[in-house]
Amino acid sequence: MTEQARQAAVLMDGTATARAIRAEIAQGVTELVGAGRPAPHLAAVLIGADPASETYVSMKQKACRWVGMDSSVHRLGTDCSQAQAEDLVARLNADEAISGILVQHPLPKHLHEPAVLDKVCAEKDIDGISRMSLGGLINGEPAFSSCTPAGIVELLDRYGVQIEGKTAVVVGRSIILGKPVAMMLLNRNATVTICHSRTSDLAGFTRQADILVAAVGKAELITGAMLKSGAAVIDAGYNRVEGRSGDVGDVEFESAKRVAGFITPVPGGVGPMTIAMLLRNTLRAAQGRIG
Numbered sequence: 001m002t003e004q005a006r007q008a009a010v011l012m013d014g015t016a017t018a019r020a021i022r023a024e025i026a027q028g029v030t031e032l033v034g035a036g037r038p039a040p041h042l043a044a045v046l047i048g049a050d051p052a053s054e055t056y057v058s059m060k061q062k063a064c065r066w067v068g069m070d071s072s073v074h075r076l077g078t079d080c081s082q083a084q085a086e087d088l089v090a091r092l093n094a095d096e097a098i099s100g101i102l103v104q105h106p107l108p109k110h111l112h113e114p115a116v117l118d119k120v121c122a123e124k125d126i127d128g129i130s131r132m133s134l135g136g137l138i139n140g141e142p143a144f145s146s147c148t149p150a151g152i153v154e155l156l157d158r159y160g161v162q163i164e165g166k167t168a169v170v171v172g173r174s175i176i177l178g179k180p181v182a183m184m185l186l187n188r189n190a191t192v193t194i195c196h197s198r199t200s201d202l203a204g205f206t207r208q209a210d211i212l213v214a215a216v217g218k219a220e221l222i223t224g225a226m227l228k229s230g231a232a233v234i235d236a237g238y239n240r241v242e243g244r245s246g247d248v249g250d251v252e253f254e255s256a257k258r259v260a261g262f263i264t265p266v267p268g269g270v271g272p273m274t275i276a277m278l279l280r281n282t283l284r285a286a287q288g289r290i291g
């Protein structure tokens, strides 16, 4: 990377990228329907009355409409039993009209969430977070990828950031984000380090990263001084900070953009990519593909 390029990091625009992906998906849906197949159908399982979950599900339904997909919401009350939750997923697995199943989480605390997620069959696990799908990611077997990690890798690809042979550092090791994105980067032949809350000398690791993924949930934890010059910096964090309007990322954008070669904004970086990947997985499921 030249000195000139280092002075102005390329903004990785997740909103525009997601829009382009949605147009591609809409075209794919048109072709599928044109070939006499039913439109893809995303079934969302919504358990309980969490307002944030309601919002996320309605955003995903709206996104389905944009691309010509069908969607439905299957509700259970907060006090539903483990068996009721698992039976609902089993019924949706067996329903041929449904291409993909999304179990909106978190589930009410009395339910064993992994067991409910594991009920979703691999062919319909368009959220990619059952233990079967995560195992497929590790074993290199066909499986849908978890949507936010997939969105991160897609952004890197669409902005031409080389992954193979690069040093990648992922800060955060959650099962929905840090671990799967680290595995996806490893599968693409990056050399990957995962940092977490017990990592000593975090900056010592982040300064080595050609690709830095921040997946922590701590506002502006990563500053420009912690970055390697020219790094691709992907900020998955969404944090509410008192006294500031809107969401704040895990990366201190103003200092980071002066050091990075590529950087995602918050909002408008990783966030919009998640739903785009959910739609892409649903289209692929309807096409009979896994992953």
Ligand code: NAP
Binding pocket: 148, 171, 172, 173, 174, 175, 176, 177, 178, 195, 196, 197, 198, 199, 202, 215, 216, 217, 218, 221, 236, 237, 238, 239, 270, 271, 272, 274
């Ligand atoms: P999480 O489950 O709370 O995991 C946070 C991770 O960060 C943990 O592995 C934790 O380490 C690590 N961590 C905490 N403090 C740290 C520190 N000071 N230094 C280094 N590592 C530290 O969070 P998550 O669900 O992965 O989400 C992370 C962020 O991404 C949140 O802001 C969330 O809102 C956002 N997110 C965005 C999207 C999207 O854009 N669509 C989707 C999912 C999540 P330990 O394991 O040691 O505790």
